[in-house]
Amino acid sequence: MWPASGTRAVIYSGPAADPDSAECLAAVVEEAGLDVEFVEDLEQLPALLDDAALFAVGGTGEDLDPIVAQFTPRIRDALDEYLHDGGRYLGICGGAFLASTGWEEESGWVEMLDLVPAESDDLRLGIEPRIMPVRWLGETYPMYYQNGPTFYLVPSTESVRVIARYGDGQIAAFVSSYGHGKVAVVGPHPEADATWAEGVRNGEAWRSTRGLLVDLVDSLLSDRRTK
Numbered sequence: 001m002w003p004a005s006g007t008r009a010v011i012y013s014g015p016a017a018d019p020d021s022a023e024c025l026a027a028v029v030e031e032a033g034l035d036v037e038f039v040e041d042l043e044q045l046p047a048l049l050d051d052a053a054l055f056a057v058g059g060t061g062e063d064l065d066p067i068v069a070q071f072t073p074r075i076r077d078a079l080d081e082y083l084h085d086g087g088r089y090l091g092i093c094g095g096a097f098l099a100s101t102g103w104e105e106e107s108g109w110v111e112m113l114d115l116v117p118a119e120s121d122d123l124r125l126g127i128e129p130r131i132m133p134v135r136w137l138g139e140t141y142p143m144y145y146q147n148g149p150t151f152y153l154v155p156s157t158e159s160v161r162v163i164a165r166y167g168d169g170q171i172a173a174f175v176s177s178y179g180h181g182k183v184a185v186v187g188p189h190p191e192a193d194a195t196w197a198e199g200v201r202n203g204e205a206w207r208s209t210r211g212l213l214v215d216l217v218d219s220l221l222s223d224r225r226t227k
Contacts, residue, residue, distance in 0.1 A: 006053035007035055012095070014040035015066035021059030021092065024191040028210055029054065032217040042070035046078035053088065053221060055079070059189060060094025062127065062147065064112075067098060071113060079113070084179030088220050089115055093148040096120065096185035101154065115183045116176045117156030120149040123166065130201035134172050134188050136164040136212055142205040144196045148172075148187035163216070164188075175220065184220050186213070 009029040013022045026036045034053055039045060049055060060067065071079075083089060091099040100120035102112040112120070129146040150170040153160060164173035164186070173186040189196070190209040197206035 006051055007033070008037055008052050009034040009054040009056055010037050010039055010045070010048045010052045012040075012042070012055075012057040012067070013038040014042065014070070016061045016063060016094070017057070017067070018059035018061065018094070020196070021189065021191065024189075024193055024210075025056055025058040025090075025092065028191050028213045029056065029217055031210075031214045032221070034217075034221075042067075042075050045075055049078060049082040049087065052082075054090060054217070055082070055087065056090040056092075057095030057098055058092045058191065059146075060098075064094060064098060067094075068112070076113065079115075083115065083181035083183065086180040088181055089178070089183045090217065090220060091115075091183070091185045092191065093146070093187060093189060096151075096187055097149045099183060099185050100149065100151065115178060116151075116174070116185055117158055117160065118151040118153045118171075118174070118176075118185075120151055122147055123150055123170070128201065129196075131197060131203055131206045132188070133167045134164050135167070136173070136190075136209070141190075141209045141212065142202070142207055143188040143190055143209055144192035144200070144206065145188040148189070149185075150187055151185065173216075175216075182220055184216055186216075190216075 099115040101114045132145045134143045158177045160176045162174045175184045190213040197203040
C-alpha cells in the first residue's frame, strides 16, 4: 500500500516537459507539504516510486512521443503497481493527455497510458495561449490555457469526480480512483504564475489559481474516497 509516511513528489522534467510548468508544479506540491524530486530519465522511476507520495507530469510540448517512448512495459507495470497499491498521479495539460486512454486521429487510434477512464481531445482552439474561464467546484476562474485536453468519460468500475468544466460545459478536470490509488487530470494550467499571462490573449483577466491546485493535491493525497 502507498506509504502514509511518504513526503516526496516525483515530477517529470525530461524530454518534452515544459520547464516552466514543472517548476510551477514543484512550487504547488511544496506548498502542499511535499518535498520535490525531478526525474528526467523514466528508467529511474520504479525506484523513485518506492517511497513517493505523488508522481506528476505537467505541461509538455505538442509532441508527446518522447515521453510515451520512455514508458516501456517495465515502467508502465511499475506505475500500474504503484497506483493500484495506493499511489497518486497528477497530470496537467500534456500530463493529462498522457493519462487518458488516448484519442482518435485520421491515421487511427493513439494509445496513451490508460490511467483514467476517459478519452482525451483538444478544444480545437489552436496552439495560441489564452486566459479563459474555467468553472472549478462551482466557481468560475480565469485560467491560463494552451491546447490542453478535454475528456470524454468511458464506462469503468472506477469512481470519478468531475471538478472543473470549460465554459462550454466540457470536462476540464476530474479525479478518478485507480485501485487503491487516485489520479487527477487537469486540462488548463492552474499552476501558472503571473509571467505566463504576459502578452497572451485576455492576459489582463488572469488571476492566480494556484491555491485551487494546492487544494486538489491535498485532496488527492488524502484517504478520502473519490466520490
